[in-house]
Amino acid sequence: MLDALEIKTAAGVHLIAPFSWELVRLGLIWPEHVVVTLLTIVGLSYTIFFVLKGIRSPIRLSTFSIRNILLSSILLVAYFILPIILLDGPAKSDNHYVNTLREKDKRVGREIHFDRALYAPNQSGGKLFTFAGEELDLTGQLPLKCGVISIRGIFVDQKTIQVLDLHENCGWFRDMASYIAMFLFFVLCVKSIFRRFCPS
Numbered sequence: 001m002l003d004a005l006e007i008k009t010a011a012g013v014h015l016i017a018p019f020s021w022e023l024v025r026l027g028l029i030w031p032e033h034v035v036v037t038l039l040t041i042v043g044l045s046y047t048i049f050f051v052l053k054g055i056r057s058p059i060r061l062s063t064f065s066i067r068n069i070l071l072s073s074i075l076l077v078a079y080f081i082l083p084i085i086l087l088d089g090p091a092k093s094d095n096h097y098v099n100t101l102r103e104k105d106k107r108v109g110r111e112i113h114f115d116r117a118l119y120a121p122n123q124s125g126g127k128l129f130t131f132a133g134e135e136l137d138l139t140g141q142l143p144l145k146c147g148v149i150s151i152r153g154i155f156v157d158q159k160t161i162q163v164l165d166l167h168e169n170c171g172w173f174r175d176m177a178s179y180i181a182m183f184l185f186f187v188l189c190v191k192s193i194f195r196r197f198c199p200s
Helices: 034-056 066-085 088-092 095-102 173-197
Strands: 111-122 125-129 135-139 147-157 160-169
Touching (some): 088 095, 135 147
Parallel strands (some): 135 160
């Protein structure tokens, strides 16, 4: 839900997917806001506490049975297969402006948004590197250093965007916090499974 509260120029949350592919974003605060930072620190601290607690007294795992293994396997397959089956929905809604990027011959004059894209300045303005691996030229009021930016702009030709609004994002804190949390959760799972089969 925190994602829906944040300002994300080209992103949001699918709260009622697959019934609606409209991205929900209330746009109250930027991801770098002190409130988001504090909530991230609290969440990370809780995760560390939970991992340490789990290492000292491992979490009780469900009994391994044919029924549990079959149910887990079905859910795991569904986790990887369903997004592929439902991919047409967000594509038709132009989520993350995927269709705008695909239809190169129809770009000119269309609005485009990017959230947390890599940026590098150059002599003619700047370069933006999309999630699809494409390099686009930017014109307008641009940062003088490399970084991560969120923009709203308009295609003036197939490869060039006139930037209308721009926000410089913090490029490391948010990603690093996510990586640390995922690593700690992995450690907790491995430790719990190890103790399940190799009790001390």
